[in-house]
Amino acid sequence: MKSDIDLLILDYIDGSITKEQEVELFEWVEASEQNVEYFSQSVAYLELTYTSGKSEKYNAEKGWKRLSDKLNKRSILFQMWQSYGKIAAVFLFAFLMGYGVFRYELIPAGEQLSQDYITTEVPLGSKSVVTLPDGSRVWINAGSAMSYPVKFDENHRTVKLEGEAFFDVVTNRKRPFFVETEGIKVKATGTQFNVRAYADEAFVETILVKGEIAVNRTNVTDDELVMHPNQKLTLYKDQAKKEHAAHHDVEKEEAEAPKAPKNIPLKVKKVELTSNVRTDIYTSWKDREWIIFKEKFGMLAQKLEKRYDVKIKIKDRQVCDFAYSGTLKDENLKDVLDVLSITSPIKYEFDSKNVTIWYNPKFYDSN
Incomplete structure (x- = not known):
């Protein structure tokens, strides 16, 4: 049963869990305090193995190999975890390796x-x-x-x-x-x-x-x-x-x-x-589809800076008051800027992590 729960937890973290499986998982979690503790600790440890700030996920197979190299293959501990295969590798490796890294490296300097x-x-x-x-x-x-x-x-x-x-x-x-x-x-x-x-x-x-x-x-x-x-x-x-x-x-x-x-x-x-x-206008930033509704470019620029890790310089003040509506789905920054320049009187220059925006009066001549 525990291995089945581990699989459900993995699917939960990965986002591939179905509605029925999620109901099954949380019915198990709510059945006892021990289950709540196991779930919360397992999820916390597993999430530590995800690469911070990147889309790559923890490679369980490599983790298992690295772990097995450290353990005595004849030990009871190894035999016990080996029966769980890659699932065991994820949880034990997270406990041994990820937890310390997470707790110490992610605490910013000077934070007491x-x-x-x-x-x-x-x-x-x-x-x-x-x-x-x-x-x-x-x-x-x-x-x-x-x-x-x-x-x-x-x-x-x-x-x-x-x-x-x-x-x-x-x-x-x-x-x-x-x-x-x-x-x-x-x-x-x-x-x-x-x-x-x-x-x-x-x-x-x-x-x-x-x-x-x-x-x-x-x-x-x-x-x-x-x-x-x-x-x-x-x-x-x-x-x-x-x-x-x-x-x-x-x-x-x-x-x-x-x-x-x-x-x-x-x-x-x-x-x-x-x-x-x-x-949804205010919470969709976390979803695959980001909803923009009557957003003035002054505020939109701040959100784009954070979302795409760029610096945006606006040369003409009037650009800040242009309002936009739409839905973005996995678009890169250049795609977004192209759409803005096609649908409104702005032009842009994009150089690495720096974007310059200015007013384009000729926009109305061609529309």
Whole structure:
């Protein structure tokens, strides 16, 4: 039975699990505390073997060979694991090799985290999926970092986020789930929501897809706001410039938006709660099809920078106000820029990791 469960866990991580298999897996997980612990630890260890920031996955066959070379082939340990074949190689090799690498190399320099915490950093141009100790899943966007304990506290589950992430939280009303990020603290008991809190952007944003969450501003008492599905909460920063003031400044006329100092309350000039929003517009960044809807190029440029790991310089300010709608599916950056230049009055130059955009007045002559 355990080997069957291991196979289901592998399919779950790989994304190839069917709906029926997923139901079977989680019925087994929920059957006992031991199963929950086995599942969460197995998934955590297995995910460590995925190449950070790349699409390549862990090669179980090579891992098994490397592991078997280290073990005495006559030992009981080897005979026991050999019967499980490649599945055993993945889990044991992850435990012996991946776990230490993950815990030490991915903790950024200068970060004062204890050995009981794990930090996942996702570089620009990448995305990552993490399964937390309670089985909750988190999709982490490019240029983001999330830290969480190896084992959650008995009374609460707390993670710290810098950047953007989508949370699918396992329901547990006795142990609320908290996300602490720049300026806000989100409380959930079991729900799906998206948090966007990049230091170089002019806002902090929370989107609720399913369930219910409560949002508090950091260090502000009596400020709890309860959100319901299809609502968007936006906190506009007082100290940051508007959309076009990130890395793609208009000919450097404006300085880059400053990063908010850590441990200092976020200065907010405006709080906005919007209902009946299309949540997929704000969460599809994690999916194969990325939905863009009435997005001004000033904000779109910031997202393109993170998604494709490039620097975008806008030479003409008016380009920032052009709005775009559409769906991108596995397109590379050049394909995206080609479509934008065909459908709107812009031209671009693309050199390695640098993109220059400017207004094209001749666009209307040919249309």
